[in-house]
Amino acid sequence: MPFTWLVLIILALAATGYVLGRRRALASAGGDARNLHSLPSYYGSNVAMWAVVPAAGVLLIWLLAQPYFVNARVLAMLPDSVVSEGSSLGLVMSDVRRVADGLDTAIEQGAMSLDQVRALDTGDTDVRAILGDVGVALGSDVGPDVLRAAQSYRALNTTGANLMTAVALLITLGGIAFAYSRSTADFRARNTVERGILALLMLAASVAILTTIGIVFALLFNTIEFFKLYPAADFFFGTNWAPSFSGRGGASDLGVLPLLWGTFYISIIALLVAVPIGLFSAIYLSEYAGPKVRGVAKPLIEILAGIPTIVYGLFALLTVGPLLVSVFGKDTVGWMSGGTAVMTAGLVMGIMLIPFVSSLSDDIINAVPQAMRDGSYGLGATQSETIRQVILPAALPGIVGAILLAASRAIGETMIVVLGAGAAARLSLNPFEAMTTITAKIVSQLTGDADFASPEALVAFALGMTLFVLTLGLNVFALYIVRKYREQYD
Structure with missing residues (x-):
């Protein structure tokens, strides 16, 4: 399921939960809003919040973690012989992603079927021609190992997307059921909603701080890696900038x-x-x-x-x-x-x-x-x-x-x-x-x-x-x- 559809479904479920939660609270008060602890809208907002916020948190974590997991699994499949002299795992992974995208494009354009992709011979020399027909440019020859990795890359991403959809929908439905069961006249819905909004505001305020911390650590770790290859004293006190990067940077x-x-x-x-x-x-x-x-x-x-x-x-x-x-x-x-x-x-x-x-x-x-x-x-x-x-x-x-x-x-x-x-x-x-x-x-x-x-x-x-x-x-x-x-x- 496309991610946009998943988001729209979650929002539609949240809107439905809002209506149901509001209606249940009024029903528990005999139809008189004066018998409720909070305004009816707070009960509906509580159900909608429980439907959206936990699912959004799971989606965010999943979208951040899945690429690392998939890349690690695919890299583990690649033999050392794939990384030739002058290239790197990063460049090989770029080819793997391009091949996987090309297979998806070939399926969308009808050049290949899903069963053909799954049964594709990893020694097929016509793969490059097939991908060229659908407009995919590759940086190196498509060997059996790269093609096999691309097939696994597609499969893992597809499986991950399906699991993400199922987990997100289950959490959304579970949140709606939990909040709906608490929508009674004595429930302090206003307090719960306001605490939830306060938490969301604090999270939004911390984004800038977390972003700054992330930038600093990204710069710091890569800077430390550079100074393992090149002397820090020469970098800070040198008066000549002439990079050649021969000999792992030492000759520059x-x-x-x-x-x-x-x-x-x-x-x-x-x-x-x-x-x-x-x-x-x-x-x-x-x-x-x-x-x-x-x-x-x-x-x-x-x-x-x-x-x-x-x-x-x-x-x-x-x-x-x-x-x-x-x-x-x-x-x-x-x-x-x-x-x-x-x-x-x-x-x-x-x-x-x-x-x-x-x-x-x-x-x-x-x-x-x-x-x-x-x-x-x-x-x-x-x-x-x-x-x-x-x-x-x-x-x-x-x-x-x-x-x-x-x-x-x-x-x-x-x-x-x-x-x-x-x-x-x-x-x-x-x-x-x-x-x-x-x-x-x-x-x-x-x-x-x-x-x-x-x-x-x-x-x-x-x-x-x-x-x-x-x-x-x-x-x-x-x-x-x-x-x-x-x-x-x-």
């Missing part, structure tokens, strides 16, 4: 310092553009502009935040880069030899960050109590003096947060860097030279079919972990600044 120069320098250099230039322009525009919109000007200018500034970063990257590559070359190129002052440079990416990224600083700072400045402005004016201060000495200090914690958000956005940007800054990893103070960042190298290392257990992929996790720690340190420092000044003005 993987110094992260050039990438860190490029990341911070481009981010600093972007902030030098975005912070003054964004802050000054926020001051103007909140303190000087009239309602009509503000109603037009603020939405226009915020449009910049909705432009895709790939468009900014193309703008840097096709417009800003050539413009800078015409001003600072070899034919003029001789500082810039190509359109891809730190300055190109920094300027365009700064334009992209203007609405982050402007909109947040504007809202923060507007949140400063009017009484503080009135008190300053009452003491004889001018508007500019009030802004400098009263409003901006009071809004400083929020402004620091806005700048931090812009800095985090700049550090994590990829497309503008790839198209505007180039791909050279170097340590240089010249802003008109091409450089690259950590995020750009993470993309380049994970592009292609590299196995995630190889040094080529593991180094991307080490780069990600480094960037995560640095960003975390920046957040902690900004939080310290915010709390220090907030104590002064609260």
Whole structure:
């Protein structure tokens, strides 16, 4: 049964349970809702909740656990001879999944019957041709072992899906029966429903925390695996980035310092553009502009935040880069030899960050109590003096947060860097030279079919972990600044 149908059936059963639970509660009270402990809707909601929540939990756990179980069973079937030199179990499993999907497609299109798939000879050399007829592209030859594994993969997934459907429906029906039996006039349905909703709200609130923990552990474990292959001291203190990954990564120069320098250099230039322009525009919109000007200018500034970063990257590559070359190129002052440079990416990224600083700072400045402005004016201060000495200090914690958000956005940007800054990893103070960042190298290392257990992929996790720690340190420092000044003005 398709998963969508299963969900719809569970929801239909829950709706039926709602009606039955409400009707039973009213019947137990002699048809008078005043004799019930809770409103009739609570009794129906209790039955519906018992129908949906346990089944949803089982489905979630099942969907997460089944792929690991199936992959482990299928990998155990594959002999060591299948994993040839230069390939990996991950790539072989990709072929197994493609063959299994091809067999499913062949059944759907009528090219093969289910009985033919089950009785398929594992030595049949026409399997590749059959799968090619239904549009399945394979990365390697389909041998008997791969075909046998694909058949088992299909069978295990089909069996798992059927068992999941049966278990989910049984749990749904059991939950309905249990809640229905408790739908009597004395049952405290409202308390039960509210406790259940509270648990669901707590679960929803914990999703962000659990996601962060999962990201940290995923980065940490893969980073540890990388440092088993490559010295950590060479990675953190090396000044050359020249990956070759021969000899399990030991022959590569993987110094992260050039990438860190490029990341911070481009981010600093972007902030030098975005912070003054964004802050000054926020001051103007909140303190000087009239309602009509503000109603037009603020939405226009915020449009910049909705432009895709790939468009900014193309703008840097096709417009800003050539413009800078015409001003600072070899034919003029001789500082810039190509359109891809730190300055190109920094300027365009700064334009992209203007609405982050402007909109947040504007809202923060507007949140400063009017009484503080009135008190300053009452003491004889001018508007500019009030802004400098009263409003901006009071809004400083929020402004620091806005700048931090812009800095985090700049550090994590990829497309503008790839198209505007180039791909050279170097340590240089010249802003008109091409450089690259950590995020750009993470993309380049994970592009292609590299196995995630190889040094080529593991180094991307080490780069990600480094960037995560640095960003975390920046957040902690900004939080310290915010709390220090907030104590002064609260």
